[in-house]
Amino acid sequence: MKLTGAEIILECLLREGVEVMYGYPGGAILPTYDAMTKYPQIRHVLVRHEQGAAHMADGYARATGKVGVAIATSGPGATNLVTGIATAMMDSSPIVCITGQVPTAAIGTDAFQETDVTGVTLPVTKHNYLVYDVEDLAYTIREAFHIARTGRPGPVLIDIPKDVQNAVTEFVYPEEEPVLPGYRPPQEATEEQVRAALELIERAERPVILAGHGVIMSGASREVLEYAEKTQTPIALTLLGKGGVPETHPLSLGMMGMHGTGHANLAIQHADLLLAFGMRFDDRVTGNLKTYAPHAKKIHIDIDPSEIHKNVRADVPIVGDLRAVLRQLNPHVKPQEHREWWAQIRDWMEDADERDIVHWDAGERLFAAHVIRDMWQATGGNAVIVTDVGQHQMWEAQYYPHERPHTLITSGGLGTMGFGLPAAIGASMGLKSSNVWAIVGDGGFQMTMTELGTAAQERVPVKICIINNGYLGMVRQWQEFFYEERYNATPMHNPDFVKLADAYGIPARRVTRRQDVIPTIEWAAGIDDGPVLIDFVVEKHDIVYPMVPAGADLHNMIRRPIEGK
Amino acid sequence: MQTKQTLVALVENKPGVLNRVASLFRRRNFNIDSLTVGRTESPERSRMTIVVDAGADQVAKHLYKLVNVIQVENVSTVPNVSRDLALIKVHVDADTRGQVIQLCDIFRAHIVDTSSRAMIVEVTGDEEKINSMVEMLRPLGILEMVRTGVVAMARGDDVLAPSDYEARRPASNGHRASVL
Ligand SMILES: Cc1cc2nc3c(=O)[nH]c(=O)nc-3n(C[C@H](O)[C@H](O)[C@H](O)COP(=O)(O)OP(=O)(O)OC[C@H]3O[C@@H](n4cnc5c(N)ncnc54)[C@H](O)[C@@H]3O)c2cc1C
């Protein structure tokens, strides 16, 4: 079958199971846009800014576990993708970005809309390609999807010059899985490693599991729970690990780290064994490395060898797929009880409970924590939540316990404001679900709120909840703590978000009182034929507690003062 | 003082690979003492020799993350041959010409060019040998010098080659072949 390069691109996407792609047309990618008219099976979603396309592909990928696809033209189209690509890279999210490039003969001449896109994206992709020859196209796309989704997943970019899209060749799809000489993701532990791990496990009296994003990516939820239940080991979660194990499970300590629970952090600091399952000891997780978990031996299971000993030295490093490794380990693990350890942890939990604002009567005030806890109740804890970045993101992490993997989608590593709305659109489309809720700050929302247009046009039934505190709240919090309350460049004059939604034909309501929270969420939940927006006007000067100041010891948390005490 | 380690990396011979490696070193703040690239027994592979001041393990692990890197070996951990080559243009006059010729004899170096006021000396050996040659010539006045950087190979029967290497894809895949 003779096809053009553009048609080959779409044939290959079809064979990869791609059902939707997010993009924006322009000169250098026009041949492919034209060919799309012959491939109605693949839905193309016109975004309002290419950053939105990359985040949508990312949200789609994180919600479904499948590869998300974004497509853009050369030059400015491609550079607009970069923030979204870097976001996916930091959180190991599998996306494939296709960009048009100027014709091969023009490359290197500063041609109109020419940018060295493979150069620009080199440090923020798992791998990238510039395809010079239409003969290479099919294989390259096959390889790109393979690399994006296997091993430690990540973004892959394919830059395709316009003449390559126009060139005609015989289309042969490479059915076999690509064999790359330099790409062999590790799978299993050695017997020696299993034995060494078992030895530490049997001796441990105060173990803690650190469950990370790897639990979700390897599909190891059952295996982690099996291990934890057998050994009665408490489980602390990273932000991206949330949902990996049910957070309402009695063994769960909630989130660890900078804004983690007091008991999770104290348990880590007192532990004699840490079992790091698919997490990378981010600095938001460890605080001061010199004083981090000083009494603990560490077993670190990660698919990426370069994560081992990167920040924290492992006593037993195991490079492999978490699920496969736990399946090797679990049958040899002997039951344990750890009663004393749990008595200690329960003490810490009670203290945390007393300080928790969620139990307080806020009077006339509306606290974000209450909004999110009510949302948890009103959605039966079953929603897929996508957040933006800031205080509201941390309150989500603290007050919305997740039960299933892939139900919290958030930019952790890069902390990209503007991620929330587009990622939620991608997630909602990927899951074909009207139970996807974007919780966004008033600041971050305004970075990508252009995508309201996309949501409205495509009738994506996404629920948009703005936690509107009139501030770049997280930065304001740092200014309050560390810069003597000099609130420079953090207050915001916001538009009327309800009217803004109205301009797009999106139903919207404002909530200012606690008693209206649940009814309004229920109202929004009932709308399933397009987007809906709620503007929650909350306390301006609220703070995310507890907080471990950047670089401080993990046990030195700033706790919420108990009101009246 | 930390000891230098020499890594050898087999990489796919494709454009941009050197760029990927160099970008990795800069991004990860790895301190690289020297880096050389050259052809190998196979036109599909090139070979890099990388001398690092510290953290060889972490450098190796990150190199492996690059899709185009096939194999990495720390040759400092095994008996090895390592060679650097220098071309040194040294100032000479009637008095010192003889000294240079003598030095070359001692170091088994070659004089590859002579003119009335300069000679080019070519010397091969491990880094230390070249360092001492340079120190000996310095008082005479080194006008110009270039060193290739170290290339290295493990001694013995074992070969650094990808064991399960089967090229199933078209040779031209991804890019037109040749230079890195
Ligand atoms: C404002 C803000 C505040 C934050 N505060 C906190 C906080 O208080 N607490 C917190 O935890 N985070 C916090 N974060 C997030 C933090 O920055 C990191 O993104 C997060 O801790 C990373 O979690 P992770 O290591 O589990 O996931 P990732 O960074 O995604 O790492 C996943 C790890 O799993 C490995 N892996 C992947 N697949 C597999 C597999 N199949 N088998 C085995 N291993 C695998 C990967 O190689 C990688 O090492 C915050 C972020 C922001 C923006």
Ligand SMILES: Cc1ncc(C[n+]2csc(CCOP(=O)(O)OP(=O)(O)O)c2C)c(N)n1
């Ligand atoms: C693109 C980008 N720019 C700047 C920052 C730094 N930053 C982190 S949180 C934050 C404030 C977010 O404000 P808002 O969206 O209103 O959320 P809030 O903290 O108030 O809940 C800022 C500016 C960032 N994370 N991303």
Ligand SMILES: [Mg+2]
């Ligand atoms: Mg705000």
